Amino acid sequence: MADLKENKQAVIALDAMGGDYAPAEHVKGAVEAVNARQGFLIKLFGNRDKLEAELAKYQFDRNRIEIVHSESIVENCDVPTVAIRKKKDSSMVMGLYALKDDEAQAFISCGNTGALLVGGQTIVGRIKGIDRAGLAFLVPSEKGPVLIMDCGANVDCKPEMMVQFARMGSIYMETVLDVKCPRVGLVNIGEEESKGNSLVHESFPLLKECPEINFIGSVESRGITEGIADVAVCDGFTGNIILKSFEGVAAIMLKVIKGAMMKNIRTKIGAALMKSELKKSLELFSVEEYGGAPMLGIKKLVVKTHGNSKAPEIRNTILQCSKAVTEDLTGKIERTFYGI
Amino acid sequence: MADLKENKQAVIALDAMGGDYAPAEHVKGAVEAVNARQGFLIKLFGNRDKLEAELAKYQFDRNRIEIVHSESIVENCDVPTVAIRKKKDSSMVMGLYALKDDEAQAFISCGNTGALLVGGQTIVGRIKGIDRAGLAFLVPSEKGPVLIMDCGANVDCKPEMMVQFARMGSIYMETVLDVKCPRVGLVNIGEEESKGNSLVHESFPLLKECPEINFIGSVESRGITEGIADVAVCDGFTGNIILKSFEGVAAIMLKVIKGAMMKNIRTKIGAALMKSELKKSLELFSVEEYGGAPMLGIKKLVVKTHGNSKAPEIRNTILQCSKAVTEDLTGKIERTFYGI
Numbered sequence: 001m002a003d004l005k006e007n008k009q010a011v012i013a014l015d016a017m018g019g020d021y022a023p024a025e026h027v028k029g030a031v032e033a034v035n036a037r038q039g040f041l042i043k044l045f046g047n048r049d050k051l052e053a054e055l056a057k058y059q060f061d062r063n064r065i066e067i068v069h070s071e072s073i074v075e076n077c078d079v080p081t082v083a084i085r086k087k088k089d090s091s092m093v094m095g096l097y098a099l100k101d102d103e104a105q106a107f108i109s110c111g112n113t114g115a116l117l118v119g120g121q122t123i124v125g126r127i128k129g130i131d132r133a134g135l136a137f138l139v140p141s142e143k144g145p146v147l148i149m150d151c152g153a154n155v156d157c158k159p160e161m162m163v164q165f166a167r168m169g170s171i172y173m174e175t176v177l178d179v180k181c182p183r184v185g186l187v188n189i190g191e192e193e194s195k196g197n198s199l200v201h202e203s204f205p206l207l208k209e210c211p212e213i214n215f216i217g218s219v220e221s222r223g224i225t226e227g228i229a230d231v232a233v234c235d236g237f238t239g240n241i242i243l244k245s246f247e248g249v250a251a252i253m254l255k256v257i258k259g260a261m262m263k264n265i266r267t268k269i270g271a272a273l274m275k276s277e278l279k280k281s282l283e284l285f286s287v288e289e290y291g292g293a294p295m296l297g298i299k300k301l302v303v304k305t306h307g308n309s310k311a312p313e314i315r316n317t318i319l320q321c322s323k324a325v326t327e328d329l330t331g332k333i334e335r336t337f338y339g340i
Numbered sequence: 341m342a343d344l345k346e347n348k349q350a351v352i353a354l355d356a357m358g359g360d361y362a363p364a365e366h367v368k369g370a371v372e373a374v375n376a377r378q379g380f381l382i383k384l385f386g387n388r389d390k391l392e393a394e395l396a397k398y399q400f401d402r403n404r405i406e407i408v409h410s411e412s413i414v415e416n417c418d419v420p421t422v423a424i425r426k427k428k429d430s431s432m433v434m435g436l437y438a439l440k441d442d443e444a445q446a447f448i449s450c451g452n453t454g455a456l457l458v459g460g461q462t463i464v465g466r467i468k469g470i471d472r473a474g475l476a477f478l479v480p481s482e483k484g485p486v487l488i489m490d491c492g493a494n495v496d497c498k499p500e501m502m503v504q505f506a507r508m509g510s511i512y513m514e515t516v517l518d519v520k521c522p523r524v525g526l527v528n529i530g531e532e533e534s535k536g537n538s539l540v541h542e543s544f545p546l547l548k549e550c551p552e553i554n555f556i557g558s559v560e561s562r563g564i565t566e567g568i569a570d571v572a573v574c575d576g577f578t579g580n581i582i583l584k585s586f587e588g589v590a591a592i593m594l595k596v597i598k599g600a601m602m603k604n605i606r607t608k609i610g611a612a613l614m615k616s617e618l619k620k621s622l623e624l625f626s627v628e629e630y631g632g633a634p635m636l637g638i639k640k641l642v643v644k645t646h647g648n649s650k651a652p653e654i655r656n657t658i659l660q661c662s663k664a665v666t667e668d669l670t671g672k673i674e675r676t677f678y679g680i
Contacts, residue, residue, distance in 0.1 A: 189580035222588035240529035245585035248562035270613030281600040
């Protein structure tokens with residue numbers, strides 16, 4: 001297998017053991033990603049035998065996927081700080097050290113979110129000028145994806161952090177999704193400046209005065225699905241609530257619609273006629289399409305994917321990371337914040 | 341017209357001038373309500389000539405709907421405190437005084453939410469032992485409606501208020517929706533006790549120790565749509581975010597599904613075959629079915645309906661109020677909190 005270190009292509013490290021469908025779906029997603037696009041290499045962190053067995057199922061360029069053997073796994077029940085300190089031989093911790101040591105430029109994991117956050121900040125380190133890294137999540141809207149940040153890394157935030165989220169989120173949308181001059185909205189319970197809780201009241205003037213962003217004022221969570229903003233800034237508690245509300249409603253609606261379709265012969269015929277169009281339209285609501293959630297504010301790109309990720313989400317996240325690395329996302333964030 | 345004061349039936353006052361479709365839809369909803377069920381009378385507050393003209397369109401028992409003439413309207417752009425103090429001749433303020441003076445047992449308005457909250461607390465007054473009144477909203481779930489409280493009245497809350505919301509919400513679900521021993525969940529970003537922001541951390545032990553409620557621990561916003569709890573307790577900022585997230589996702593999904601149905605001849609035929617079943621299933625997500633949002637904690641029942649309410653929401657809210665008055669909802673809340 002080629003020595004990836006000497007290769008100048010982007011190297012994307014993947015925790016192949018974290019998540020509900022590891023390692024089968026992770027390996028499948030990795031293979032699909034290298035078969036879909038050129039320009040990057042993948043390091044799979046995990047049990048060598050298991051990963052070899054999975055890789056043997058597919059046709060792909062073996063020079064583009066390397067296995068790095070790891071002994072243990074950070075489990076979801078592990079206490080984050082303890083896991084990062086003690087499980088040095090785990091796929092997650094080894095992957096994070098590969099980032100720190102410049103053996104990879106991005107790291108993806110479906111594993112323990114808390115551990116990934118702690119590990120990202122302690123092993124890889126925060127960018128100078130950033131108080132706390134945040135989780136940024138892409139959600140669908142009528143006018144394309146909207147980035148919500150923070151989505152759960154920081155449940156209690158200071159106004160200054162909200163401005164940092166806004167700046168990092170803008171750079172992400174410009175760099176990775178090619179959105180010019182992204183519109184930044186402050187998540188609120190009304191569009192008037194008088195609305196909101198104390199954090200919103202204190203953050204609003206700081207966002208308004210920030211010259212680096214295109215601040216459009218308050219947006220309601222309803223406005224996010226309408227695509228009023230490209231970046232929706234909030235504390236991690238609020239962001240997580242929005243994300244899970246979106247997922248919850250979408251899930252129950254799909255269930256109800258499917259139930260109605262299967263009700264009787266008549267509806268089944270109707271469903272058969274509509275199926276392909278409906279499927280195409282509903283893909284808009286599939287989390288898989290949007291890839292994982294980058295933890296912005298860390299020196300290298302660390303991306304969290306859903307615990308129940310399957311191959312399509314893994315593949316899309318890898319392709320997203322490849323773009324972010326090629327466009328030097330973290331370098332851009334670092335240069336913007338340097339000296340502040 | 342009969343003098344309603346001497347009648348022992350429940351009297352429901354309706355602000356017939358507030359909201360986007362006033363007074364036409366309000367009058368229609370009121371007529372539908374009296375034609376649907378016995379046991380209550382309605383007082384319509386608004387411009388007498390306009391209301392008479394609308395009432396003339398329908399067949400109903402004229403002894404059950406009375407008009408109380410009012411000159412002005414509290415507009416959505418009015419500053420709540422100023423409107424309540426200055427617009428004494430408005431349909432909203434006059435309706436609230438009718439509550440205070442025992443001329444009605446419930447008051448419904450689609451108008452300015454802030455003004456209704458201020459007016460409810462200052463004119464009608466808070467129940468002894470309650471720090472702040474909260475807005476309770478019913479949302480659909482797989483297992484029936486879930487009450488979210490607070491939904492926007494109090495953006496910054498204290499832990500004690502969360503316990504009061506839990507107790508009042510439980511009484512509401514038991515009294516008005518006949519839910520025995522309602523399960524109370526604390527809205528959180530994970531089910532573990534360690535999760536959450538500082539308000540959640542401080543509220544959790546208080547809820548756990550409260551003997552009057554059936555506390556089941558933390559629930560995620562995704563869990564609300566799954567119907568894990570009957571009452572979901574949160575601060576007004578979080579509640580409003582959830583509500584508008586639900587509405588936003590439901591709206592965009594319906595739009596996308598309708599678009600897919602109308603795509604071509606094939607899908608149009610399919611849609612025609614499925615239409616009635618789909619419509620029936622999707623009624624679950626119609627806000628109209630659930631009526632308005634009661635402001636719990638006020639001495640008499642004050643209910644806020646959507647600004648864009650049409651006749652079905654008005655009708656259902658009136659019927660809901662009739663049940664709440666007959667079952668003495670506010671009396672039950674008052675007796676529970678008395679002496680605390």
